[in-house]
Amino acid sequence: MEVLAVNNLAKKIGDKTIVSQIQMRVNQGEVYGFLGPNGAGKTTTIRMIVGLIKPTKGSVRICGHDIETDREEAMKSVGAIVENPETYSYLSGYKNLIHYARLAGIPNKEKRIKEVVTFVKLTDRIHDKVKTYSLGMRQRLGLAQALLGKPKLLILDEPTNGLDPEGIREFRGLVRQLADQGTAVFVSSHILKEMEAICDRIAIIKNGRIVTEQNVAKVLEGQGQKVRIKVDKIKKVEAFLQQNEISYQVIDHNTMDIPIAESEVSEFVRFLSMHNVNLRSIETVKDSLEELFFNFTADEEGEKKNA
Amino acid sequence: MRDIGIVILNEWMKMRHRLKIWLVFGMTILLAIGFSYLSFSGDQNKATDIASVQKNDLAYNTKALEKIKKNGNPEEIKELEKAIKGTKQGINTTENILKGNWKPAIQKQLEYDKAELENAKQDKKTLHSASTSNLEKQIAFNEHYLKQDEHPLLTHNAGSFSITESTAYSATKDVLGLGLSLLLPLMVILIIADIVSDEATRGTLKLLLIRPISRTKILFGKWIVSILVTALLAVIFFTTVLLTNFALYGTFGAHAPQFMDVSYIMQMVEQSPFVEPQYSQATLVPISEALFYGFLHMLIASIAITSLSFLFSTIFASAMISTAIPMVIVVAGSVLLSMSLKFPFLRYFICTNLSFSSTWLESTYASMSDFYLLTRTNITMTGSIMILLGWIVVPTVIAFIHFRKKDILNA
Numbered sequence: 001m002e003v004l005a006v007n008n009l010a011k012k013i014g015d016k017t018i019v020s021q022i023q024m025r026v027n028q029g030e031v032y033g034f035l036g037p038n039g040a041g042k043t044t045t046i047r048m049i050v051g052l053i054k055p056t057k058g059s060v061r062i063c064g065h066d067i068e069t070d071r072e073e074a075m076k077s078v079g080a081i082v083e084n085p086e087t088y089s090y091l092s093g094y095k096n097l098i099h100y101a102r103l104a105g106i107p108n109k110e111k112r113i114k115e116v117v118t119f120v121k122l123t124d125r126i127h128d129k130v131k132t133y134s135l136g137m138r139q140r141l142g143l144a145q146a147l148l149g150k151p152k153l154l155i156l157d158e159p160t161n162g163l164d165p166e167g168i169r170e171f172r173g174l175v176r177q178l179a180d181q182g183t184a185v186f187v188s189s190h191i192l193k194e195m196e197a198i199c200d201r202i203a204i205i206k207n208g209r210i211v212t213e214q215n216v217a218k219v220l221e222g223q224g225q226k227v228r229i230k231v232d233k234i235k236k237v238e239a240f241l242q243q244n245e246i247s248y249q250v251i252d253h254n255t256m257d258i259p260i261a262e263s264e265v266s267e268f269v270r271f272l273s274m275h276n277v278n279l280r281s282i283e284t285v286k287d288s289l290e291e292l293f294f295n296f297t298a299d300e301e302g303e304k305k306n307a
Numbered sequence: 308m309r310d311i312g313i314v315i316l317n318e319w320m321k322m323r324h325r326l327k328i329w330l331v332f333g334m335t336i337l338l339a340i341g342f343s344y345l346s347f348s349g350d351q352n353k354a355t356d357i358a359s360v361q362k363n364d365l366a367y368n369t370k371a372l373e374k375i376k377k378n379g380n381p382e383e384i385k386e387l388e389k390a391i392k393g394t395k396q397g398i399n400t401t402e403n404i405l406k407g408n409w410k411p412a413i414q415k416q417l418e419y420d421k422a423e424l425e426n427a428k429q430d431k432k433t434l435h436s437a438s439t440s441n442l443e444k445q446i447a448f449n450e451h452y453l454k455q456d457e458h459p460l461l462t463h464n465a466g467s468f469s470i471t472e473s474t475a476y477s478a479t480k481d482v483l484g485l486g487l488s489l490l491l492p493l494m495v496i497l498i499i500a501d502i503v504s505d506e507a508t509r510g511t512l513k514l515l516l517i518r519p520i521s522r523t524k525i526l527f528g529k530w531i532v533s534i535l536v537t538a539l540l541a542v543i544f545f546t547t548v549l550l551t552n553f554a555l556y557g558t559f560g561a562h563a564p565q566f567m568d569v570s571y572i573m574q575m576v577e578q579s580p581f582v583e584p585q586y587s588q589a590t591l592v593p594i595s596e597a598l599f600y601g602f603l604h605m606l607i608a609s610i611a612i613t614s615l616s617f618l619f620s621t622i623f624a625s626a627m628i629s630t631a632i633p634m635v636i637v638v639a640g641s642v643l644l645s646m647s648l649k650f651p652f653l654r655y656f657i658c659t660n661l662s663f664s665s666t667w668l669e670s671t672y673a674s675m676s677d678f679y680l681l682t683r684t685n686i687t688m689t690g691s692i693m694i695l696l697g698w699i700v701v702p703t704v705i706a707f708i709h710f711r712k713k714d715i716l717n718a
């Protein structure tokens with residue numbers, strides 16, 4: 001089921017186009033990564049999705065409800081952190097949650113608060129004032145307030161900011177658990193490494209435009225094997241590869257990557273020695289997701305420039 | 308309705324967990340007590356003092372008369388003799404009131420004053436003068452006491468000014484008159500002017516506005532809480548001043564006469580201007596009733612300040628700016644009003660209408676400048692309340708329209 005549909009969204013402030021042509025679909029139980037460098041327009045897009053700012057163009061539908069014409073209905077299905085999860089620092093974590101639970105119209109508040117607090121592991125400190133919390137604890141409180149209303153769509157804007165590696169690992173676990181329960185999770189980040197492990201799909205935004213959207217599993221699946229060789233007569237190898245129309249990538253004056261499967265490695269080594277090429281080292285390498293994405297974006301940007 | 312109730316609960320929870328509101332309440336109480344006490348210790352107009360003032364007057368005038376009796380200006384002599392006669396009559400009345408024998412004394416004083424007024428009106432020189440106005444006032448007051456059948460307050464009518472025995476009520480009127488144009492508005496601003504902008508500054512506004520409750524309802528809840536807290540502050544201020552003055556003066560004097568809605572006309576007497584109060588067109592009520600209206604008025608005036616602060620709070624994302632702007636308006640306004648500016652439109656200015664004692668209650672401070680009398684005091688209670696209602700409705704409507712569509716970008 002489609003939980004979030006973003007259609008051709010654009011925002012202009014003054015003469016400056018912050019984002020444009022944003023097109024996204026997020027389904028139930030899916031974790032959708034929204035990736036881009038700082039200032040790319042992630043938060044601006046999220047603000048439009050939750051109705052904090054009015055799109056200049058385009059529309060947002062959440063569970064079929066238009067955010068502009070049917071905001072209250074739409075927001076019933078949403079829990080969100082936008083930018084930093086600032087809560088009332090002069091109140092306790094618990095009072096903060098009471099505050100948000102009232103606004104969400106949650107029946108049996110105390111019970112639900114207890115559930116989410118346990119879920120984000122904040123039980124020990126929940127009655128302390130938020131001003132005594134660490135950044136990581138504030139993130140957890142932010143997550144807790146977003147989860148109060150059992151949202152169908154959970155929007156998290158850079159939720160790993162301020163978390164230590166252990167916290168990030170824990171956070172991934174929580175997100176996976178929520179997605180498995182059917183929640184659609186829309187999570188933004190500027191660090192791909194943090195995203196690849198939890199996201200089903202990833203969109204990359206640069207300068208206010210989505211440059212690519214990829215299915216993570218498919219990208220990883222389609223990723224070929226590569227071997228990295230170090231040789232003395234690199235020109236000779238290049239000539240051969242060109243003859244046989246095999247693509248390759250020169251890394252430096254004596255190193256190159258060649259896309260061949262592991263099963264073909266021994267044959268390739270034999271071939272090299274036959275042609276008096278001295279093989280100094282050989283290893284199989286895998287592209288990180290980052291590189292793959294980098295290739296995509298580089299390609300598409302290149303295409304645009306050419307066009 | 309349920310949604311708004313929820314927002315009100317939340318807003319009150321947030322407000323009472325901040326130190327600020329308690330500091331403001333505490334400060335208001337302390338200042339109310341302090342002002343009342345200061346005004347009490349500076350206040351000499353007690354019953355016995357009026358008697359001694361009258362005696363001093365008599366002694367002074369008698370001496371002066373002796374000096375000029377032989378070869379002085381006959382007109383001056385006549386005037387002094389008249390003054391001595393009036394003071395003697397006053398001393399007589401005072402003594403009788405102090406003895407508890409007030410009714411015949413007041414009746415006699417009334418007859419005397421009425422005759423004096425007749426005379427004064429015949430004479431072109433005294434037709435428009437402070438002493439004639441004072442006579443009119445004294446006649447009205449004494450008739451009021453007879454009608455109420457209540458013990459009169461002692462007055463000493465010394466021609467150009469008159470001292471009246473102070474009571475908790477008159478002191479409350481004076482202290483409030485001082486506090487309303489600056490103190491209470493500033494306290495209201497301190498509490499209200501960041502009710503929205505504080506959330507923008509802290510960054511909590513965005514998480515507040517992504518709930519399944521419309522922005523209008525959230526703002527409405529905040530507005531209601533602002534009004535309630537303002538009303539609470541006004542009640543605290545009023546009650547503290549009144550109770551302090553009860554403690555200082557006792558509770559006597561609720562029935563004392565108080566003019567409301569006195570208008571003033573500028574008269575030229577021998578090339579010099581005289582601002583004449585029009586007592587015949589004014590309303591005379593017991594001072595307790597006037598204070599009740601005064602309380603209503605200060606409530607409405609405070610809510611007007613609240614509405615203005617509320618507007619700035621929705622416009623600016625900085626709590627500091629949204630607090631500073633209404634403060635500057637109130638402070639600059641009170642400075643502006645103490646200057647002798649003669650712009651009739653200033654009567655529609657919010658600061659002009661903040662203090663009831665300078666607008667429609669005849670005030671002890673009202674003789675400060677001609678402008679004061681002509682452009683400000685000629686506002687009636689109803690007129691002032693109308694103007695204030697405008698200051699409530701217009702900013703509030705703008706605040707709601709603005710906030711409903713506003714892009715929440717930086718919070």
Ligand SMILES: Nc1ncnc2c1ncn2[C@@H]1O[C@H](COP(=O)(O)OP(=O)(O)O)[C@@H](O)[C@H]1O
Pocket residue numbers: 013016018036037038039040041042043044045716717
């Ligand atoms: N109020 C504003 N007026 C003009 N430009 C803004 C405003 N707020 C943000 N921007 C610009 O919009 C761009 C996108 O910002 P943002 O959505 O916060 O990026 P991200 O969340 O991806 O880091 C930035 O270049 C930023 O400078």
Ligand SMILES: [Mg+2]
Pocket residue numbers: 042043044083157158
């Ligand atoms: Mg951001």
